[in-house]
Amino acid sequence: MSDPRDPSSPALTPPTSAPAPVSPHPETPDDSSSQALSEALRSSFVIIKLIMIALVVVFLGSGFFTVGPQEKAIRLRFGKPVPEDEAAPLGPGLHWAFPYPIDEVVKIPVGEVQAVSSTIGWYYTTAAMEAARNEPPSGPTLNPATDGYLLTGDGNIVHARGTLRYRITEPGLRYTLDFAAASNFVRNAFNNALLYAAAHSNVEITRDTTAFREKATARLNQLIGAQNLGITVDQLAVQVIPPRQLTADFVRVLEAEVKSSTTLNEAKKYANETLSKAQAEAKARVNTAEAERKALVEQVASEAKRFSDLLPEYRKNPALFRDLHYAEALQRIYPNVSEKVIVQERGNGQPRELRLLLSREPPKPKAIDIPKAHEDKH
Amino acid sequence: MKRNPITILVGVLLLVVFVLLLFVFQVRQNEVAVVTTFGEATRSAPPGPHWRWPWPIQKVHQFDQRLYNLETKFEQVQTADGYNLLIMAYVGWHISEPQLFFRSFGDSVGKAEEAVEGVLRNAYSGGVGQHPFSHFVAADEKELKLLEIEREMLAKVQADVRANNYGVEIAFLGIKKLGLPESATEAVFELMRSDRQVQVSKIQFEGERQASDLRSAADLASAKVLADADGQATRIRAQGESEAAKTFAVFKQEPELANFLLSLGALEAFMKEKTVLVLDTQTAPLNLLKGPNAGTTNAAALPRPKQP
Numbered sequence: 307m308s309d310p311r312d313p314s315s316p317a318l319t320p321p322t323s324a325p326a327p328v329s330p331h332p333e334t335p336d337d338s339s340s341q342a343l344s345e346a347l348r349s350s351f352v353i354i355k356l357i358m359i360a361l362v363v364v365f366l367g368s369g370f371f372t373v374g375p376q377e378k379a380i381r382l383r384f385g386k387p388v389p390e391d392e393a394a395p396l397g398p399g400l401h402w403a404f405p406y407p408i409d410e411v412v413k414i415p416v417g418e419v420q421a422v423s424s425t426i427g428w429y430y431t432t433a434a435m436e437a438a439r440n441e442p443p444s445g446p447t448l449n450p451a452t453d454g455y456l457l458t459g460d461g462n463i464v465h466a467r468g469t470l471r472y473r474i475t476e477p478g479l480r481y482t483l484d485f486a487a488a489s490n491f492v493r494n495a496f497n498n499a500l501l502y503a504a505a506h507s508n509v510e511i512t513r514d515t516t517a518f519r520e521k522a523t524a525r526l527n528q529l530i531g532a533q534n535l536g537i538t539v540d541q542l543a544v545q546v547i548p549p550r551q552l553t554a555d556f557v558r559v560l561e562a563e564v565k566s567s568t569t570l571n572e573a574k575k576y577a578n579e580t581l582s583k584a585q586a587e588a589k590a591r592v593n594t595a596e597a598e599r600k601a602l603v604e605q606v607a608s609e610a611k612r613f614s615d616l617l618p619e620y621r622k623n624p625a626l627f628r629d630l631h632y633a634e635a636l637q638r639i640y641p642n643v644s645e646k647v648i649v650q651e652r653g654n655g656q657p658r659e660l661r662l663l664l665s666r667e668p669p670k671p672k673a674i675d676i677p678k679a680h681e682d683k684h
Numbered sequence: 685m686k687r688n689p690i691t692i693l694v695g696v697l698l699l700v701v702f703v704l705l706l707f708v709f710q711v712r713q714n715e716v717a718v719v720t721t722f723g724e725a726t727r728s729a730p731p732g733p734h735w736r737w738p739w740p741i742q743k744v745h746q747f748d749q750r751l752y753n754l755e756t757k758f759e760q761v762q763t764a765d766g767y768n769l770l771i772m773a774y775v776g777w778h779i780s781e782p783q784l785f786f787r788s789f790g791d792s793v794g795k796a797e798e799a800v801e802g803v804l805r806n807a808y809s810g811g812v813g814q815h816p817f818s819h820f821v822a823a824d825e826k827e828l829k830l831l832e833i834e835r836e837m838l839a840k841v842q843a844d845v846r847a848n849n850y851g852v853e854i855a856f857l858g859i860k861k862l863g864l865p866e867s868a869t870e871a872v873f874e875l876m877r878s879d880r881q882v883q884v885s886k887i888q889f890e891g892e893r894q895a896s897d898l899r900s901a902a903d904l905a906s907a908k909v910l911a912d913a914d915g916q917a918t919r920i921r922a923q924g925e926s927e928a929a930k931t932f933a934v935f936k937q938e939p940e941l942a943n944f945l946l947s948l949g950a951l952e953a954f955m956k957e958k959t960v961l962v963l964d965t966q967t968a969p970l971n972l973l974k975g976p977n978a979g980t981t982n983a984a985a986l987p988r989p990k991q992p
Contacts, residue, residue: 384733385710410712426861448869450758450770455869457862460823462876463869483714483750485776490753494774498858505862506825509876533776533856551873555880562884566891573895577902584906588913595917599924606928609949613934613942620941628944635948645960648970660962 369402369409376417382410414482416474419540422493424500427466429453429550444550455549456504464512466504468522468544470496475538484534491535499526500544512548512556519544706738716749716779718786728782745791751776751855752793756801758861761808767817770863771808773834775800775841776855784851796852803844804837804857811837820862834859 373379378395381388381403388409395414403409430452431441448455448463455463472492474481481488503521504511511518523542530537548556620627640646649658710733711717717729719736720743729744736742755774763769777800779785789795811833819829838857845852864872935942955961965973 382713385712385715386732387713407710412713446870446873447866448863449866450863454861455863457821457864459821459825459828461821461872462879463864463872486748486750486752491751491776494753494755494858494860497860498774501859501862502830505821505828505830508823509879529858549873549876552876552880555877559880559883559887562887562891566887569891569895570898573898577898580899580902580906581909584909588909591910591913591917592920595920599920599927602921602924603927603931606931609945610931610934613938613945616945617938617941620938624940627941631944631948635952639952639955640961642955642957643959643961647960647962648973649962649964 365405368405370400371403371411372400373398373413376415377413378416379411379413382412383408385410412482414474419471419473420489421469421471422489422496423470424466424468424497425493426454426497427456427464427500427504429455429465446551448549456501458504458507458509458511460508462509463549464504464509464546465549466500466511466518466544466546468496468500468542470526470542471540472537473540474536481536488535488537491533492537495526495529495533495535496522496542498529499523509548511546513560515544515546518546707735708733709736709744710734711746714748714750715746716782718745718747718782719743720745720786725783725786745786747779747782747785747793749779749782751778752797754797754800754804755860756804756808758863759805759808760865761812763812763817763820764814765816765818768865768868769812769817769820770861770865771812771859772861773804773808773837773857774860775804775838775857777845777852778855779851780853781851784849786851788848788850796850799848799850800841800845800852800854803841803848806844807837807840810840830859 371379373396375398378397379401380391380395383404401411403411429441429444429448435441454465456466458464470492485491499522502525503518506521507518519542522544523539526539526542529535530539616627649660709717709729711729711731713731715731717734718725719727719729719734721737721741723743726742736744753774754777756772758770758772760768760770779796785796789799814836815829815833818827819833822828834857838854841854841857845854963970965971
């Protein structure tokens with residue numbers, strides 16, 4: 307919508323100049339040159355105007371900005387937060403603000419996890435030295451200027467370090483607008499929490515850091531609340547070790563514990579074995595007794611039966627019965643006898659002396675006097 | 685000359701912008717400004733837009749009003765009971781009264797930090813010196829007074845800063861680091877070492893004691909189990925014998941027969957294995973060797989089981 311009639315410049319030409327160029331040239335050459343000048347001026351004004359419009363568009367367009375997925379934004383109008391932004395900061399998406407001198411956009415990395423490490427409590431080393439296992443050797447003492455450490459409640463020295471991961475959760479102005487370097491405060495709060503937790507612990511935190519970590523977390527959360535840091539702890543990792551000067555002594559305690567538990571396990575094994583062996587043995591003894599009982603009862607019963615069976619026969623003629631059964635028994639016995647020696651009686655009726663050689667197998671036979679085996683017949 | 689209204693508008697706008705640039709300044713949310721009139725601090729300005737007279741009349745000094753972190757060196761102080769302790773604390777401070785601040789330190793935040801650090805160092809000797817060593821390091825948590833010490837130091841620092849009219853405020857204070865003089869660490873190591881040795885022997889002793897307790901308890905328990913079993917076995921046998929005894933009543937009808945049968949049975953059982961039998965000719969039936977009229981019988985045996 308450029309105007310053909312531009313007012314400001316063509317002072318030299320009369321207002322009738324618009325139709326003039328088309329007319330044949332009654333003008334002087336002077337006139338025609340001014341004509342050309344005005345022509346040039348006019349077109350350059352059009353260009354300037356276009357540029358200005360473009361500038362205005364760019365100026366206003368520069369007010370668009372995007373807020374990333376992990377961000378919130380607040381607009382400061384003349385340096386002061388726009389009230390509705392303070393109540394509810396702008397979320398992710400495309401937004402518009404007046405360009406610079408009027409509005410300013412402050413972005414706050416809300417969701418992003420940030421990390422700080424503790425700066426106290428560890429002996430002098432660097433990540434590179436640690437990776438290369440080339441840490442400076444430990445002297446007999448700890449130099450307070452270079453070596454960090456924590457004092458535990460029981461007066462011992464431990465080294466501790468940790469990493470804290472946190473997010474800005476209160477999306478207000480605090481983190482960015484209240485603290486010159488908020489991460490420094492977070493770090494110092496973390497340091498203070500470690501110091502406090504160590505003071506409320508004993509040296510056993512070098513073995514189990516759980517309680518230590520809980521104490522540090524509690525203290526840290528307390529500090530975050532008290533100092534209005536506007537962050538939430540995502541994760542707090544700590545490492546606690548005894549002083550390097552005493553590593554061997556601490557290892558010895560561990561070894562003693564392992565050994566002691568081995569001894570204990572062996573004792574448990576022994577106890578189990580002994581007891582189960584004893585139980586098995588006990589059962590065997592009871593079973594044997596039971597078997598013996600049954601055998602005895604049955605044997606006696608069978609004998610009693612035999613007795614009852616034989617009784618009537620015996621009563622008929624006891625002497626004959628005896629002889630009969632005696633002979634029968636001898637018949638049964640003699641086949642079992644492997645060697646039989648029959649000794650003739652001496653004529654005078656004196657007993658004979660018999661010598662028995664026992665243990666024929668051993669090389670040196672030994673003679674043994676048998677107390678004479680004789681029996682007199684009535 | 686004919687004036688286009690748009691041109692006029694643009695001109696007026698430019699004029700307004702120029703005037704605003706001269707007469708207005710804005711203070712960002714995190715800042716505070718001090719306005720000086722001919723070099724004299726006349727007022728302070730909170731965040732937002734403000735009027736001013738243009739330069740040489742008024743000048744605006746802007747300060748960051750956010751909290752600054754400040755810590756001292758690791759300082760050695762003596763506790764109330766004469767121990768040397770190293771302490772380092774940090775504070776969060778900010779400018780609370782810009783005009784006072786400007787009068788004290790001008791534009792220099794560095795100078796202000798030095799002043800605050802001095803105040804903090806004073807608080808060490810004043811605050812820490814009031815407490816015995818056990819308030820910093822104590823096995824008993826009730827003895828520990830770290831929080832109280834921090835509170836006392838904070839109160840002292842705040843009071844000092846106010847008294848000095850620095851125009852700053854200390855928002856909080858925390859102990860960052862505690863330590864012992866270098867020479868003392870060696871003594872601590874020595875103590876810790878002997879403590880570990882005590883632990884080692886305690887663990888060993890305890891382990892052995894528990895193990896031997898377990899063993900002897902097991903021995904005792906198995907002995908008891910066996911004794912119980914023996915008792916039970918004896919009872920069972922006795923029961924068997926009493927059952928058998930009832931049957932013996934049968935034998936009373938003819939004790940002689942019973943005796944004879946038992947003896948026969950015993951003899952048979954005795955002779956079951958390989959036996960060497962030495963007999964004389966008086967024994968039946970060998971007495972028959974002497975003649976057909978041998979009368980009664982008797983046997984004399986010398987049995988000898990052979991062990992292969």
